[in-house]
Amino acid sequence: MFGFVSGVGVAGLLKRSAASSRETCGNGFSRGAPVAVSAPQRIDAPSLIKVQQPMTITEKILAKAADKDFVVPGDNIWVNVDVLMTHDVCGPGTIGVFKREFGQDAKVFDKEKVVIIPDHYIFTADERANRNVDILRDFVEEQDIKYFYDIKDRSNFKANPDYKGVCHVALAQEGHTRPGEVMFGTDSHTCNAGAFGQFATGIGNTDAGFILGTGKLLVKVPATMRFEMNGQMPDYLLAKDLILNIIGDIGVAGATYRSLEFAGEVIPQLSMEERQTLCNMAIEAGGKNGIIAPDAITSEYVDARTSKPYEKFSTDSKASFYADRTYNLADLEPVVAKPHSPDNRDLAKNCRDVKITRTYIGSCTGGKIEDFVAAARVLQYQKVRVPTFLVPATRRVYDDLHQYKINGQTLAEIFNSAGCIDPASPSCAACLGGPKDTFARINSAEVCVSTTNRNFPGRMGSKEGQVYLASPYTAAASAITGYVTDPREVYDFDSNKRHPAETFASLEE
Amino acid sequence: MAFVSGLGVSSFVGRSVSVCRGENGGSVRSGKGVWRMKTMEEVCEVGRKRSGNELSGKVFVCKDNIDTDQIIPAEYLTLVPSVPDEYEKLGSYAMIGLPDELYETKYVKKGEMRTEYEIIVAGENFGCGSSREHAPIAIGAAGGKAVVAESYARIFFRNCSATGELYPWEVAEPIVDKFETGDTATIRFNEKTITNERTGETIELKSLGDVQPVVDAGGIFEYARATGMISS
Numbered sequence: 001m002f003g004f005v006s007g008v009g010v011a012g013l014l015k016r017s018a019a020s021s022r023e024t025c026g027n028g029f030s031r032g033a034p035v036a037v038s039a040p041q042r043i044d045a046p047s048l049i050k051v052q053q054p055m056t057i058t059e060k061i062l063a064k065a066a067d068k069d070f071v072v073p074g075d076n077i078w079v080n081v082d083v084l085m086t087h088d089v090c091g092p093g094t095i096g097v098f099k100r101e102f103g104q105d106a107k108v109f110d111k112e113k114v115v116i117i118p119d120h121y122i123f124t125a126d127e128r129a130n131r132n133v134d135i136l137r138d139f140v141e142e143q144d145i146k147y148f149y150d151i152k153d154r155s156n157f158k159a160n161p162d163y164k165g166v167c168h169v170a171l172a173q174e175g176h177t178r179p180g181e182v183m184f185g186t187d188s189h190t191c192n193a194g195a196f197g198q199f200a201t202g203i204g205n206t207d208a209g210f211i212l213g214t215g216k217l218l219v220k221v222p223a224t225m226r227f228e229m230n231g232q233m234p235d236y237l238l239a240k241d242l243i244l245n246i247i248g249d250i251g252v253a254g255a256t257y258r259s260l261e262f263a264g265e266v267i268p269q270l271s272m273e274e275r276q277t278l279c280n281m282a283i284e285a286g287g288k289n290g291i292i293a294p295d296a297i298t299s300e301y302v303d304a305r306t307s308k309p310y311e312k313f314s315t316d317s318k319a320s321f322y323a324d325r326t327y328n329l330a331d332l333e334p335v336v337a338k339p340h341s342p343d344n345r346d347l348a349k350n351c352r353d354v355k356i357t358r359t360y361i362g363s364c365t366g367g368k369i370e371d372f373v374a375a376a377r378v379l380q381y382q383k384v385r386v387p388t389f390l391v392p393a394t395r396r397v398y399d400d401l402h403q404y405k406i407n408g409q410t411l412a413e414i415f416n417s418a419g420c421i422d423p424a425s426p427s428c429a430a431c432l433g434g435p436k437d438t439f440a441r442i443n444s445a446e447v448c449v450s451t452t453n454r455n456f457p458g459r460m461g462s463k464e465g466q467v468y469l470a471s472p473y474t475a476a477a478s479a480i481t482g483y484v485t486d487p488r489e490v491y492d493f494d495s496n497k498r499h500p501a502e503t504f505a506s507l508e509e
Numbered sequence: 510m511a512f513v514s515g516l517g518v519s520s521f522v523g524r525s526v527s528v529c530r531g532e533n534g535g536s537v538r539s540g541k542g543v544w545r546m547k548t549m550e551e552v553c554e555v556g557r558k559r560s561g562n563e564l565s566g567k568v569f570v571c572k573d574n575i576d577t578d579q580i581i582p583a584e585y586l587t588l589v590p591s592v593p594d595e596y597e598k599l600g601s602y603a604m605i606g607l608p609d610e611l612y613e614t615k616y617v618k619k620g621e622m623r624t625e626y627e628i629i630v631a632g633e634n635f636g637c638g639s640s641r642e643h644a645p646i647a648i649g650a651a652g653g654k655a656v657v658a659e660s661y662a663r664i665f666f667r668n669c670s671a672t673g674e675l676y677p678w679e680v681a682e683p684i685v686d687k688f689e690t691g692d693t694a695t696i697r698f699n700e701k702t703i704t705n706e707r708t709g710e711t712i713e714l715k716s717l718g719d720v721q722p723v724v725d726a727g728g729i730f731e732y733a734r735a736t737g738m739i740s741s
Contacts, residue, residue: 089583089586089587089641090586090640090641090642092589092591093589093590093591093642093643095591096589096590096591096592097591097730099591100591101730120583120586121586121587126587128587128588128595129587132587132589135589185640186640186642187639187640188638188639188640188664190640202639202640202664203640203664203667204640204641204642204664204667204668204671204672205590205591205642206642206668206671206672206728206729206730207667207668207671207729210729210730252574252634252637253574253633253634253637253660253662256634256660256662256663257663283638286634286637286662286663288663341574432578432583432639433578433582433583433584434583434584435584435587436584454576454578454638456574456576456578456579456638457578457579457606457607457608458578458579458582458606458608459576459578459583461584463606463608463609
């Protein structure tokens with residue numbers, strides 16, 4: 001049962017929320033379960049005493065953004081927006097809505113709160129894709145927008161001093177993910193930023209156009225589903241295994257309209273990059289946002305990248321949850337999501353009969369430096385049997401591939417020795433297929449193990465393709481054997497100690 | 510004005526736009542090539558998705574978890590929905606990502622710009638995946654007017670009303686087995702029902718609540734203007 005602790009949540013649930021109904025255990029929540037959120041407590045108190053309403057971290061952030069003392073799930077509130085992010089796929093349409101509705105001469109609500117990151121279709125000859133980046137640039141110039149990570153010379157990304165790469169990772173690396181704030185983005189994986197204790201979610205062009213003009217958006221406060229993971233994180237597991245397990249348990253619609261809060265003893269063991277991997281895929285369960293309470297690790301990361309003040313919130317012990325699940329990390333094993341759905345979970349070791357034709361390590365959720373460190377750890381002194389594509393999420397990740405070392409070899413050297421294809425220019429690349437000439441796009445009946453976040457039919461290009469979602473360990477192990485492989489089959493985790501991911505200095509000799 | 514005329518519109522009322530026609534949409538910035546005026550009203554039926562209490566049309570049936578990559582694959586996202594001819598092209602690709610072996614009948618016939626199916630009947634979690642507003646727009650641009658599903662992904666549902674492209678009806682009971690692609694159905698708004706004209710069966714719809722007048726008006730901005738929430 002993938003380590004799911006049966007009956008979980010029940011004790012904690014009763015303690016936290018007397019009004020909550022129990023979730024079914026095992027394969028997920030019963031659909032259509034009543035929304036089990038306790039109403040605000042009625043307390044007859046002298047009016048001079050301010051009643052503290054227990055809230056989750058998501059509720060606290062939204063209350064603050066709405067200038068309210070408290071909110072409860074289901075409240076429809078107007079929130080002030082701290083960051084609006086858009087990119088080359090949805091930016092032009094968003095700008096079109098903004099111009100249509102607010103006028104040709106309208107100005108954006110705050111030129112320092114709009115962040116524009118070309119990243120999806122960059123290294124392509126597609127004229128319309130190239131035009132869309134031009135449209136972004138014109139708009140930035142017209143509006144004097146402060147944060148624009150432009151690319152003009154597509155032949156060599158290094159020639160573009162401002163270009164970063166995949167928006168969600170760039171947002172974090174450039175200091176736009178700050179605890180306690182509200183971020184919207186025209187991309188469903190905007191929930192990635194919840195790793196920093198920020199409320200962050202994806203929206204459509206029309207809502208984004210509205211924000212461009214007003215700086216506000218009407219949102220419904222989501223009920224929170226809490227996922228507590230306890231124990232020591234086994235060395236062979238990565239955050240991708242945890243989130244694929246959770247999605248496998250609750251299903252691709254298991255958290256629709258809700259917030260996923262990740263908590264427990266696992267959190268201090270996870271770096272900011274691994275926390276992003278958890279929150280990034282909240283949308284794959286239908287969630288509105290994923291979130292993790294900020295701690296010292298969060299502050300260390302954020303303070304190194306921005307001097308803007310921020311506020312750290314955490315969930316009250318008496319807050320109410322729609323669901324409260326507990327996992328014992330020691331019970332979990334490396335998993336994959338089989339075609340064609342992110343909730344089609346199976347143990348990696350059960351899929352040894354699946355022959356693969358390629359491996360892909362990249363994207364916002366699977367192309368961060370720690371993802372490559374993990375892959376390199378398994379691939380060192382080994383050879384890949386299938387074409388192995390590496391797409392660093394950002395320029396920083398690309399540079400780090402050539403700097404971080406394991407046993408004296410840079411990651412780039414390790415990948416090269418293993419026979420991987422040289423790292424590509426940073427962008428979204430084949431994660432979502434894209435134009436036909438996109439790097440590593442699946443154009444025929446390929447079978448791919450990928451560290452990306454979606455495997456719906458045709459997601460990486462051809463509808464004939466089959467995508468197995470997996471951790472970088474599992475992807476690297478599968479590249480070595482040529483079939484879907486539990487990393488423990490090819491790598492001795494017991495005798496090779498993992499370096500703490502958050503202290504990269506230890507990797508360098 | 511640094512900004513291109515092809516994307517902004519001088520007047521939201523007429524939604525008129527000047528567009529450079531050409532293969533792949535061409536460059537709207539160049540000022541070269543053949544320019545012609547085309548209005549969104551020529552290609553877009555937002556705000557005019559129904560007249561009166563009934564909406565009748567042919568039905569296209571889908572299964573559970575139809576994600577946005579199946580509704581409009583990512584390779585077509587270079588099309589910008591606020592440009593009329595690109596809006597129209599988005600429609601021609603609606604639902605093209607559905608697996609061929611499961612869906613022999615195409616939502617939009619090859620070579621056509623529009624669908625013959627005004628109503629989509631689907632299972633759970635319709636529209637899951639990406640936040641791309643191109644998804645409801647593609648269906649709407651093809652001539653789709655309503656989806657009747659067991660449930661929706663959150664962002665898709667919101668994008669339906671934000672754009673006014675589709676009435677996103679929900680039903681309490683599984684509905685996909687009650688229809689075959691090609692059936693004619695009638696949605697009755699006051700009664701909140703959908704009737705399969707082939708079988709005669711009538712199924713109750715869940716109330717759209719405040720979403721219905723927003724789609725009627727043609728999206729969140731048009732609704733806000735019509736109701737005086739924002740000045741016009």
